[in-house]
Amino acid sequence: MRTQYDVVIIGAGINGVAIAKELAAVGKTVLVLEKNRIAYGASSHSSRLIHGGLRYLEHFEFALVREALRDQKYLLETYTDLVKLCSFYLPIYQNSKRPIWMIRFGLWLYSFFAKHGQKASAVSIKDFTKEFKYIKEDNLKAVFRYFDAKTDDYALTNKIAQQAKDNKVEIVEETEIKTLFLDNNIIRLTTDKGVVETNLLINAAGAWIDEINTKFNLPSSYTIEKLSGIHIVIDKVLVPNPLILETTSKRVFFIIPQADTTLIGTTERSEESKIDDIKINNEDIEYLLKESNRYLKTELKRKDIKDVYIGVRPLIKSQKDPTRMSREYKLDLHYIGQNKILHVYGGKLTTFPSLAKKAVEMLTKNG
Ligand SMILES: Cc1cc2nc3c(=O)[nH]c(=O)nc-3n(C[C@H](O)[C@H](O)[C@H](O)COP(=O)(O)OP(=O)(O)OC[C@H]3O[C@@H](n4cnc5c(N)ncnc54)[C@H](O)[C@@H]3O)c2cc1C
Known part of the structure; x- marks a missing residue:
């Protein structure tokens, strides 16, 4: 670790490392400080979908869906070994809360916005039930x-993160920031690995963002609502392709095949505790089992669960019901003398390319 960098980034989640990679590509010296390990937070506890988010159309979030689908195309073309296009199935039952015309229209719009060229279509019930034996x-x-x-x-x-390192970004894991000094000329961070100075600090700490802002008294325009989500991992393959299903309360959840297991999720729970104290709630496990069992021929039991994991979404606070809050991100830039502080709020795994690009444009606009 050197003593001075053009940019210091807090957090090595997808957004922190993506911004680091892009800033290094335009010639900046970049240090990423990570309290835990690369991808410790939401970036390894998601539903693992690179998607526009079909359900956001229902809330008229067209700009978000379009941007995410543009990013999806870029990721499909660039990371061919890691991002794979596949068929998703959406079965509609007699008691479904959404009318068929609405699903048809939503899928048409989603296919229209998507850039991969594959269109949505109806599938015969006979073909579906032949393939999805447990449904x-x-x-x-x-x-x-x-x-x-x-x-x-x-x-x-x-x-x-590896691509960022190839661009000469330094990522220091398991580092605690002890103090942060800020005046009009410099930002100085004391860590347990040494002292570093910079004029540009990026807070990409995901759901920890408010805790950092409060601890170091950093200026910021937003606060976040912490919304946890769990996934249960079932120890066998229940479906040949991902299924998108409706819960009794009209939410949607996924059943996704993953190697020789099945991923089921997710839930949405507003959390008040500090991030490091958030725990998996038993009620959420029962909820996913109950909702899945409405669709499965053989009842899933606790003993079928191989693993459960939890992630926390940082959603920008608003008056809305948290489950309906936007997944859009905000880049919040503050100037203090010669210094800049940029906070990264919200977002999705899928949108890291456009988020990183916008952050770099914003930061390099005025030199
Ligand atoms: C349940 C769930 C399901 C999701 N599913 C999807 C999906 O299918 N598709 C999709 O596109 N998006 C999905 N998302 C959203 C996506 O996971 C997140 O938007 C994305 O991972 C956020 O990345 P990030 O880099 O901003 O934050 P994070 O990945 O949370 O990274 C923040 C990092 O900051 C570090 N940190 C915290 N405090 C400090 C400190 N003081 N000093 C140094 N480092 C610190 C943390 O250790 C962490 O590594 C999901 C999210 C959740 C919670």
């Missing part, structure tokens, strides 16, 4: 197929 066929009204992408979030984040 109930009673009261099935229609089935649709559309295309989205899957990834390995941990591997993808580590890949971008």
Whole structure:
């Protein structure tokens, strides 16, 4: 670790390492300080989808969906070994809360925005039930197929981190920031690995962002709502392709095949505790089992669960119900004398390319 860098970034999640990679590519010296390990946070605890988010269309978040689908195309073309396009199935039952015309329209729009050229279509119930042997066929009204992408979030984040390192970015893991001094001329951070100075600090600490802002008294325009989500991993393959299903309360959740297991998720719970104290809630496990069992021929039990993991989304606080808050990101730039502080709020795994590009444009605009 040197003593001075053009840029110091807090957090080696997907956004921190992606911004680091892009800034190094335009000639900046960059240090990333990570309290834990690369991809320790949400970037290895997601649903592992590289998607526009079909359900966001329902909330008229067209700009978010379009941007994410542009990023999806870029990621499909660039990281061919890690990001794979596949068919997703959407079965509609008699008691589905969304009418068929709405699903049809949503899928048409989603395919229209998508850049991979694959169109959504209806699938015969007979063909569907032949392939999806564990899924109930009673009261099935229609089935649709559309295309989205899957990834390995941990591997993808580590890949971008490696590319950043190849661009000469230094990533120091397991580092605690002890103090942060800020005046009009310099930002000085004392860590357990040494002291570093910079004029540009980027806070890409994901759901930890507010805790850092409070601890070091940094100026910021937003605060976050912490929304945890769990996934359960079932020790066998229940579906040949990802399924998108509706819960009793009209939320959606996924059943996704993952090697020789199945991933089911996710949940949405507003959290008040500090991030490091957030724990998996038993009720959320029961909820996912109950909702899945509405669709499965053979009942899933606790003993079928091989693993459970939790991630925390940092959503920008608003008056809305947290489950309906936007997944859009905000880049919040502050000037203090010669210094700049940029906070990265919210976002999705999928949108890291456009987020990093916008951050670099914003920071390099005025030199
Ligand atoms: C349940 C769930 C499912 C999701 N599913 C999807 C999906 O399928 N597709 C999708 O596109 N998006 C998904 N997302 C969103 C996506 O995971 C996140 O938007 C993305 O990973 C955020 O990355 P990040 O780099 O901003 O934050 P994080 O990955 O959380 O990284 C922040 C990093 O900062 C570090 N840090 C914290 N405090 C400090 C400190 N004081 N000093 C140094 N380092 C610090 C942490 O250790 C961590 O490594 C999901 C999120 C959740 C929670």
